[in-house]
Amino acid sequence: MTESKKKLKELGNKIFNEFKTGKNPTIEIPIRSLKNVEYIPEKGLITLGGETSKRFFFNIAHTKKFMQTLMVAKMAKKLVEENATTSIRDLFYSLKIPIPGMKDNIFNDQKESDPIIEDLEVSLDLLREEMNLRADKKGTMIGDLVIEDAGDEIDLRKQGSGGWSIPSKVESDVIKFKEHSAKFILFVEKSAIWERLNEDKVWKKLNCIMITGKGQPSRGIRRLLHRMRYELNLPVIVFNDADPWGYYIHSVIKQGSINLAFLSQKVGVPDAKYLGLTTKDMKKFGISRNVSEPLSPVDIKRAKELLKYKWFQTKDWQEEITHMLKEGRKLEMEALSNKGISYVSEEYLPQKVSEKDFLI
Amino acid sequence: MTESKKKLKELGNKIFNEFKTGKNPTIEIPIRSLKNVEYIPEKGLITLGGETSKRFFFNIAHTKKFMQTLMVAKMAKKLVEENATTSIRDLFYSLKIPIPGMKDNIFNDQKESDPIIEDLEVSLDLLREEMNLRADKKGTMIGDLVIEDAGDEIDLRKQGSGGWSIPSKVESDVIKFKEHSAKFILFVEKSAIWERLNEDKVWKKLNCIMITGKGQPSRGIRRLLHRMRYELNLPVIVFNDADPWGYYIHSVIKQGSINLAFLSQKVGVPDAKYLGLTTKDMKKFGISRNVSEPLSPVDIKRAKELLKYKWFQTKDWQEEITHMLKEGRKLEMEALSNKGISYVSEEYLPQKVSEKDFLI
Numbered sequence: 001m002t003e004s005k006k007k008l009k010e011l012g013n014k015i016f017n018e019f020k021t022g023k024n025p026t027i028e029i030p031i032r033s034l035k036n037v038e039y040i041p042e043k044g045l046i047t048l049g050g051e052t053s054k055r056f057f058f059n060i061a062h063t064k065k066f067m068q069t070l071m072v073a074k075m076a077k078k079l080v081e082e083n084a085t086t087s088i089r090d091l092f093y094s095l096k097i098p099i100p101g102m103k104d105n106i107f108n109d110q111k112e113s114d115p116i117i118e119d120l121e122v123s124l125d126l127l128r129e130e131m132n133l134r135a136d137k138k139g140t141m142i143g144d145l146v147i148e149d150a151g152d153e154i155d156l157r158k159q160g161s162g163g164w165s166i167p168s169k170v171e172s173d174v175i176k177f178k179e180h181s182a183k184f185i186l187f188v189e190k191s192a193i194w195e196r197l198n199e200d201k202v203w204k205k206l207n208c209i210m211i212t213g214k215g216q217p218s219r220g221i222r223r224l225l226h227r228m229r230y231e232l233n234l235p236v237i238v239f240n241d242a243d244p245w246g247y248y249i250h251s252v253i254k255q256g257s258i259n260l261a262f263l264s265q266k267v268g269v270p271d272a273k274y275l276g277l278t279t280k281d282m283k284k285f286g287i288s289r290n291v292s293e294p295l296s297p298v299d300i301k302r303a304k305e306l307l308k309y310k311w312f313q314t315k316d317w318q319e320e321i322t323h324m325l326k327e328g329r330k331l332e333m334e335a336l337s338n339k340g341i342s343y344v345s346e347e348y349l350p351q352k353v354s355e356k357d358f359l360i
Numbered sequence: 361m362t363e364s365k366k367k368l369k370e371l372g373n374k375i376f377n378e379f380k381t382g383k384n385p386t387i388e389i390p391i392r393s394l395k396n397v398e399y400i401p402e403k404g405l406i407t408l409g410g411e412t413s414k415r416f417f418f419n420i421a422h423t424k425k426f427m428q429t430l431m432v433a434k435m436a437k438k439l440v441e442e443n444a445t446t447s448i449r450d451l452f453y454s455l456k457i458p459i460p461g462m463k464d465n466i467f468n469d470q471k472e473s474d475p476i477i478e479d480l481e482v483s484l485d486l487l488r489e490e491m492n493l494r495a496d497k498k499g500t501m502i503g504d505l506v507i508e509d510a511g512d513e514i515d516l517r518k519q520g521s522g523g524w525s526i527p528s529k530v531e532s533d534v535i536k537f538k539e540h541s542a543k544f545i546l547f548v549e550k551s552a553i554w555e556r557l558n559e560d561k562v563w564k565k566l567n568c569i570m571i572t573g574k575g576q577p578s579r580g581i582r583r584l585l586h587r588m589r590y591e592l593n594l595p596v597i598v599f600n601d602a603d604p605w606g607y608y609i610h611s612v613i614k615q616g617s618i619n620l621a622f623l624s625q626k627v628g629v630p631d632a633k634y635l636g637l638t639t640k641d642m643k644k645f646g647i648s649r650n651v652s653e654p655l656s657p658v659d660i661k662r663a664k665e666l667l668k669y670k671w672f673q674t675k676d677w678q679e680e681i682t683h684m685l686k687e688g689r690k691l692e693m694e695a696l697s698n699k700g701i702s703y704v705s706e707e708y709l710p711q712k713v714s715e716k717d718f719l720i
Contacts, residue, residue: 079701085559087552090697093651097698105650136574137551140497140525149520150559160509161534165500165525168555174521191497192447195528199445199510214496290465291456337450338457341439 002173004131007124008077015057015070025057027069030122030262037261039310044270046256046311048122055119065116071095071106072116079132085169087134088114122262127171129223134168138218140191141166142198143209144182145232150174156209161198166211170224177232181207184353185228186275187221188212189240189249193333193344200345206353209234216249219260222267225253229269236269237358239349242277243295243330244302247312247321250274255311273358274316276348277331279324285348291335295328316359362533364491367484368437375417375430385417387429390482390622397621399670404630406616406671408482415479425476431455431466432476439492445529447494448474482622487531489583494528498578500551501526502558503569504542505592510534516569521558526571530584537592541567544713545588546635547581548572549600549609553693553704560705566713569594576609579620582627585613589629596629597718599709602637603655603690604662607672607681610634615671633718634676636708637691639684645708651695655688676719 011027018025029052030036036051055069056062075091086094092110099106107113117128142163145156149167156164167174186208188194194212197203203210209228213221229236238253240246254272256264282292295303306312307321324330336344351357371387378385389412390396396411415429416422435451446454452470459466467473477488502523505516514524527534546568548554554572557563563570569588573581589596598613600606614632616624642652655663666672667681684690696704711717 084701086556086697086701087694089552089692089694090556090701093692093694093697094701096651097648098650134552134555137500137522137555147520149522152518152520154518154520154522158512158514159524160507160512160514161527161529162497162509162514163525163527164519165523167521167523168552169521192449192494192528195494195497196446196450288457290458291453332449332453334447334449335453337446337453341444341446341450341454 002080004126005077005080007126008073008080008131011073011124012070012077019057024059025066027055027066027119027123028052029055029119032118032122032262034258037258039255041310044255044311045264045268046258046261047264048262067099068106068112068116069119072113072120076120076131076133083132085132085134087136087168088117088128091117091133118262127219127223127263127266129169129171129219132169135219137166137168137220139166139211139213139221140164140194141209141211141224143203144207145180145209146178148176148178153178157204161195163198166213166218166220166224168218168220170220170227172227175224175227177228180209180232182209182232182234183207184235184237185209185211185225187217187225187236187238187253187272189215189238189246190333193239196341197345197349200342202345202349206350217253219263219267222253222263225269225272226267229272236272237275237353238272239275239333240277241330241332242279242281242324243332244299244306244321244324246277247274247306247317248302251306251309251311273360275352275358277333277336278320278359279327279329279331280320281348282327282329282331285336285339287331287335288338289329291338292329292331295324295330299330300325314360320359362440364486365437365440367486368433368440368491371433371484372430372437379417384419385426387415387426387479387483388412389415389479392478392482392622394618397618399615401670404615404671405624405628406618406621407624408622427459428466428472428476429479432473433480436480436491436493443492445492445494447496447528448477448488451477451493478622487579487583487623487626489529489531489579492529495579497526497528497580499526499571499573499581500524500554501569501571501584503563504567505540505569506538508536508538513538517564521555523558526573526578526580526584528578528580530580530587532587535584535587537588540569540592542569542592542594543567544595544597545569545571545585547577547585547596547598547613547632549575549598549606550693553599556701557705557709560702562705562709566710577613579623579627582613582623585629585632586627589632596632597635597713598632599635599693600637601690601692602639602641602684603692604659604666604681604684606637607634607666607677608662611666611669611671633720635712635718637693637696638680638719639687639689639691640680641708642687642689642691645696645699647691647695648698649689651698652689652691655684655690659690660685674720680719
């Protein structure tokens, strides 16, 4: 039996026994609000604290949510048993049906069902993906790795200019790692740069696996990075824009985020390294001031917020963000093209990697 | 020599000769504004009319744009010669450099360089992709087709749960079609539904190729649909939400759009068929009214606009849109899950396809 099925069955049995023995059935759910979120320096992760709340069946304020939680759990158990996945939107529509004997629907809006799914995730310590629930897929991967995906062997060294499209569920029952001789994993914020790097076969020259997801990576991408970090024992190196948003994306990959703190243990990569861009790269690589942009007021506000976050309290990051604010400039990855279209592949990246010029 | 290289060289030679013979060098550019856009019923395409404008070198109002056009053409020729692609943002940064001998930059903003690229496209009747210029990649494909992508053979019948990620440039020098026994191509608006269909191996059961692109398809997806329609001689069938936006996405795939009318000949699929969802499907398939949504005022306004477009003047479309407005309801693809998570794969799609229940 899978862990998911076991945990879902245990929940059902517990509730059933409470009913049977005349107890007030209850589900215990760790609290996900800010007051219960903390950064644990030893782990390098933003995680949930120990506070929990209880959802009771015999409590008028709780009954509806109690019923909704069990209906979602029932649906998840069915999905896991049938080995089928469905999207969180499909799940909502599946349960937009009347409560038996009543006119009211179980759910009327996806805004009601999504938080219940998160409740179950934290309560059972299971990702929704482990319960076969999907969101939109996002991202592409290529490089020095052979995988098995739903029974098909896919050689990511032979995926052309397009690459392998990352599914929304990347758990080990579907995605298996077969063989590789990669030395690291390169996360690239922008797909246009990823396409340039792939065209220049950078992953072949530097022996790496390259992954992109258009901006903020999806849960699927983060989970895949986490799995490759620990199952393949490969370092994760991040390549983003030199602006507060690029830095924040890096921190989400590394430590997790406040909103999804309950995921961090399963998707975080606390020792991810930041390759660039940095505003210090401008001088080091002689990048024309012409192609950098002035920081906007919003950029400045965001940069100052980052400076204060506990997980940005390293010498490297304090120096970089202070330098950015002092210069008043930011730099996009595409700006490297100003020095030639393959400059990023032939000069910038190889030098950064060989010098291990990373922010820690 | 490729057609792109030939056309770009011809442009250069023409300008050079005009300089040499003392003429006022000029570039002729078809006008892209609404007044020069028309729907041609015989072709089933929204295309540009015959009006053109001329850009002169010896005209103070034109000189800067004339220079910019030639600089972009020069860059494109270099890309084509070197067999390298770059993104339109990279192109902008490559040309964010001072005009020789002056302080002004060739381009200061991508908003200046993007329209110049379109000028070149219409002027030379070349897609920007044919000039090796890329935008963001988008979309995924799987199914009964073997392709060659940048020299790698990729069997789209063995691409697991993820699929092949569609690159931004899908021209025949990079993407080649090798073998297939598919009967049609299915475009699916939403990637979550595409994942469900792929999990149920619908492409295997119905012998098709399945493509998705999250909402409005990118140029790359449209170009690929066009190429497969004509090179593989396969019909294109579209599967979207039953709302004005889903209908409009279908019309863009089919006839093209007003804004990008100059592309229609190279990306349009005038005989694409619309499979569903339709609001009439609700009754036919006994879909609970519960999971349909009321039309919003914006939906109603948009539906009424569609009713008037020349390319929606078919009996099928007039009936469907009128029916939608009369019912006052719309329906998302995910709503089919209300009848079971595999209902879409096992009942809805096979029945629609076997009955050829399409809107024309």
